[in-house]
Amino acid sequence: MRLRGRLLGAGFLAAAVGTALLAPLLGLRDPAAQPDGLVLRDLPPLARVDAVRLAGGGLRYAHEVRAEPDGSVSLRRGERWERVPPSSLAGPVPAAWHARPLFPLGTDGYGRDLLSRLLYGARVSLLVSLLAALLSVTVGAATGLAAGLLGGVADSVLMRLADVFLSVPRLFLLLLLVALYGPSLAGTVLVLAATSWMAAARLVRAEILSLRERDFVRAAEAAGASRARVALLHLLPGAAAPLLVEGTLRVANTLLLESSLSFLGLGVPPPSPSWGNLIADGRDALLDAWWIATLPGLAIAATVLAVNAVGEGLRDRFDPRTADKS
C-alpha cells in the first residue's frame, strides 16, 4: 500500500515534469492566445465547437455553420450571421472546410485553452518551487554549517535569527516583501526561499554538532585537513540525507505557498499562467465556469501529494531515524 503510493507519486511526478518540459513540443495551443473571445468563451471541458477552415490556414470559430447552395458557408457568431465565400474556404466539400476542434479542459473567460494554460502553468509553478526549494536548502545549509562550526556568538545570533523568521507568519512576511520589492518571477523565488531556510539551517546545525566530536572528524583534523575541507567533505555529507528529504518536502510546501501568493495576485505576475494565477482567474467566474478554478487546484493537490509521497519514501530510505515507524 505505502510502496504503491510512493511509486504512484514518483510516476505522477515524472509524468508532470516530463509534460511540463515538453509542453512546447506537444502541439498545444498558445496558452496566452485569445483567438476568439466570443465563441470560445467559458467552454466546459471536452467541448467541441464548429469552425470553418479558411484558405489561409486559419480557423473561423462559430456557434453554428451552414453550407449554402452556392458553395459558400454561413456561420453564426452570437446573434449575427456572416457569410464566407467559396474562395476563402480551404476546400469545397464540407469535409475540407468543416472542423470541430476539441478543447479537452475547456477554456477561460478570454477564450484561452485551459489544457495548454495548465501545462504551461506547470512549467512556471514547478520551476518556481524547485528553484525556491533548492535556494532555501542551500541558504539553510550554509547558515547551519556556519552556526555549527563557528559556535559561540555567531551560533546564537544565527539561530536567534532563525527563531525570528519562524515567528513571523510566512504569508504576512511574503506580503510585506512583495509590498516593498514588487512582484516578479525572480522575486517570488527569492522571497519564498528567504522565508523558508530555517528548517534546513536547524537540521544541518544539529547534524554538525553531533558529528563534530566524532573520531573520524578528529582524525581528519589530526591528519591536517583544513577547516573548510573538514566542513565540506566530512561534516556536510552527514547531513545530506536529511537535507534531501527536507528539500523534497520543501518543494511541496513552496508549491502551496506560491499558489497562495499568485492567487492573491502577488506572486508570479500574469500573463504567466502559474497555477495560482489560473485559480485567481477562475475565482471571478466560479458560478459560470466552475472548471477554471477547479482544475488547477486539482493539479496542485495531485502534485503536492506526489511530492510528499516521494519525500517520505526518500526519508524512509535514507534517513530511517526519523521515519514513521507505524
Next chain:
Amino acid sequence: MARLVVRRLLAALPILAGVLTLVFVLVEAAPGDPGAILLGERPVPPEVRERIVAAYGLDRPPVERYVRWLGAVALRGELGWSISRGRPVARVLRDALPATLLLAGAALLVHLAAGTALGVATARWRGRWPDRALGVLSLALYSMPAFWVGLMAILSLSLGLGLFPPGSTHSVGADAFGPLERAADLAWHLALPAGILGLTSAAALGRFVRSGVLAALGEEFIRGARARGAGGGRILLGHALRNALLPAITLVGLSLPLLVSGSLVTEVVFAWPGMGRLAYEAILSRDVPVVLAATLLSSLLVVVGNVAADLALAAADPRIRMGRPRGAP
C-alpha cells in the same frame, strides 16, 4: 509556576525585538526612497513631499530612525498613519483584530479536535480500513491549498446547496437580531472558513497523535492498566491519548504561524473582515504602513501563542513545571 511564566515572557522579548529589527531592515533595504514608500505613487508636490518626509523624520540617519521607531512602536504602540483609510494604523488594526482572533481561534479548535480524533481513530483501527481511509483523506486535504478548498466549498456548499453563506461575518439585517440569534448567525458564517482552515492543517497533528498513541500503547503502564481491568476505551483515551497529547502541545505551538498565515488567504476568499484581508487590501492600495503593522501584529500573535503553548505544556507536565528536564526520573 509564576517564575516560569515570567521566564518564558522574558525569553519572548528578544524574539519580538528581532522581528521589529527584521522589519525595519527590510523596509530600509527596499528600493526607492522612504518618502516614496510612504506616499506610494500619489502625485504630491515636491515641497509637500519634503515637509512630509521631515515630519516623519525620514531625513534622519537610519540608526536614529530605528531607535525612534522602536520606541514609538514598542512603547507607545504608534504604528503610523494609514494613507488609504485616512486613520491611524493602530485603530484600523484594532477594528480588524477581533475577526482574525475569532477565525484563527475557531480554526485552532477545529484543528485540535480533528487532529486528535484523527490520530486516535487511525491508531485504534491501525492497519484496517478506517486507518487507511482516514489517512488518505487527511493527506489529500493536507495537499490542497486552503484557499482553493475554500473556493470549492463556496461553489458546492454555499452557491450550490445553499447550506452556508459564501462570505462575510453576518447576514444582512443582523443588527436587528437578538443576542442569541446573532451568535448563531456568526457561528453559521464562521463554520466554513474556520472548518476549512482547521481541517486542512489537521493531518500533521493527526499523524503525530497517532504515532504517540501507538507508542504509548506499547508501554508497561498500559499493560498495568489492562491488568487492573481497565476497558479498551479507557485505556485508549484515559491513558494512551493523555500521554500522546503532551508532546503534541509543542506541535500546536509550531503550527500557529501556519494557522495565522492560512487565515490570511481564507479571509480574502470568504470576505472575512480581519487582519489578513486588511493587509491584502493595503497592499493593493500601496499602503505599506498597514502591511507592516499587520506583519508585526501577526508575529506578536504567534509569539504569544507559543508562550501560551509552552505554559500549557508546563501546566500539564509536572516534570517541566518543577524545572526538571523532560525524561529525567
